[in-house]
Amino acid sequence: MIEELSIRDLGVIADAKLEFSKRFTVVSGETGAGKTMVLTALGLLLGDRADSARVRLGAESTHVEGRWYLGDDAELDVVRQSIAAPMDEAGVVFDGELILSRQVSNEGRSKAVANGRAIPVSMLSELGVHLVVVHGQADQQRLKSPAAQREALDSYGGVELAAIAGEYGKAYAEWLQVERELVSLRKHGAEYAIEFERLMQDLEAIEQLSQTEGEFAQLTELAERLENLDAIRNAVQGAHEAVTNSGFGEAADAISLLGFARKSLEAVASSDAEVARLVERLHEILGNVSEVATDLSRIGSRLEGDLELSLDEIQSRRAKFIALGRRLDVEPDELLQHSKLLSERVLKLDSSDAAMAALEDRLEELRRKAEGLAIEISDRRVKLAADLEVEVTAELAGLAMANSRLVVQVQRGRELRAWGLDEVSIMLGAPGSEPRALGKGASGGELSRIMLAIEVVLAKNVQSPTFIFDEVDAGVGGAAAIEIGRRLARLAKQAQVIVVTHLAQVAAFADRHIRVLKSIDGGITSSGINALISEDERLTELARMLSGLSDSSAARENAAELVALARQSVE
DSSP states (O other): OOEEEEEETTTTTTEEEEOSSEEEEEEEEESSHHHHHHHHHHHHTTTOOOGGGGTTTTTTTTEEEEEEOTTOOOGHHHHHHHHHHHHHTTTOOOEEEEEOOOOOOOSSEEEEETTTTEEHHHHHHHHHHEEEEEOOOOHHHHSSSSHHHHHHHHHHHHHHHHHHHHHHHHHHHHHHHHHHHHHHHHSSHHHHHHHHHHHHHHHHHHHHHHHOOTTHHHHHHHHHHHTTHHHHHHHHHHHHHHHTSSSSOOHHHHHHHHHHHHHHHTTGGGOOOOHHHHHHHHHHHHHHHHHHHHHHHHHHHHHHTTTTOHHHHHHHHHHHHHHHHHHHHHGGHHHHHHHHHHHHHHHHHHHHHHHHHHHHHHHHHHHHHHHHHHHHHHHHHHHHHHHHHHHHHHHHHTTOOOEEEEEEEEEEEEEEEEEEEEEEEEEEEEEEEEEEHHHHOOOOOHHHHHHHHHHHHHHGGGGOOOEESSSSSTTTOHHHHHHHHHHHHTTTTEEEEEEOOSSSSHHHTOOOEEEEEEEEETTEEEEEEEEESSSSHHHHHHHHHSSSSSOHHHHHHHHHHHHHHHHHHHO
16 A cells, blocks of 8 residues: 655645555645645556646656555455566565656656666556556546446456456457458468468478578588688697697697696795795696697597598588578578478468368367357356346445446347457436436436445455545535445445545545645745644544635534544444
8 A cells, every 4th residue: 555655846736745544545625726636646656648747837857756565464465466576577676665756857758766776667557557546537437338337347256257358368369360360361362372382482492401400600610611721730730739749859848847837836835825826826727738738639630530521512502501591581591490480471371271171170169169258258247247236236325325226237249359248238227217327327426426336346356455536526415425435434444545535524534634735925826735633623624625614613513523423434
């Protein structure tokens, strides 16, 4: 969960630090005070697109930093593992604490850092998916779409459904690939046949050469050696004679001279440490010289064998590789690799009756596999839909929507698609009327409550330490607002919850209340942020949220009543 957020030069916020409760935190403030900037800062840390227009007027850059602690809670094992993988790839040390920072210049340049190490900005999105679930009014509208409704139902299915869906996705993708290949063969069969014959000829030409791996490089080296054989033999022979004294008359050889030097020094080595070290060095040198003598002898023998090789034959074989390489437009030493590529292409171009039949059989096999998995997913969705209806409807009753019920409809189609066979529709039903689509049968306030109800139900299957809600209580008031606060408090028992709200009924349930204050100095708007520590400060802010009058005694009494109600409900 996120423990702390630091903001500098972002919008109307010059410098601020927010500390969040492990459970339920609310952020409030007047319109235009900068509440949205708090979420903007979090968004930057979670990989949102950088906007230089957000940099505070007169500042060179915006800087935000967030500190997460995931600890050793067993429930967060999946989250820690999901984060650890990309962190390891990026070379970032992760031991349960994660500090992310983002800097955006007024020229639009963006930098990201994780635990003190620079990372690609794109990595923030990869991490953010596991750290936070964000819901705002845009998500309410998105809930109207069939895709979002299907995703909500599938999320309710948890890891079991996700595993089957993943297996289906692979089978479906492979089925599409084979289908495209088959369609292409049928459509371009004549063209492919011509190319097939040409490639077969190229393959045959490569095979006739019987080239071995690395042969061309070996032949090139051997040819160069044979062309300079006399010079090499003379150099090797001369070096061997110098080391071993073969051919120099009575002159001492290098090995003997070095041996004499070592024996001379050994006599006094015990009396002088530096001399003793020289003895050791001479011993090492003698060993090296002896090895050189052996190697020179071996090379000399090999060169004698090279005399039996034909330079003309070697050059002739090299020429064959070079000529074929030019014809095929590849390097001579890449012919074998090119052969493998040609073979792969040939398999795709084979439009013979046998090849077509094999491809059709493979297509049917994959279709049956994908269809079987799709039907299994569909059956699970039908059962999940019934369970989701019951649970969410119960939540709606507690959110002052007792006469409403959630209807989740799963219609199985005939065509396989990326998500299976089903079309999922989430509707709102009322006594005496047919269920209606959310876009037609729900107001903004009802959508807020429906989304919250779904989120509370889905929370047990969502592996995320933090939920953030941005004014999801818009269009709601009175008793419904109190119930929203109560549900958020209940969700906060399972995960960290951060809510931006303008409703005192919701804020009263929070464990920590953060207020964003607006001030104007010289025509420049600034925002300050402070946590309402004392009871009096909190009641003053709640009174303002209730009536717009922070010093109203009636509003303060109402605020105190709300706080008491919230405490009683949570307990």
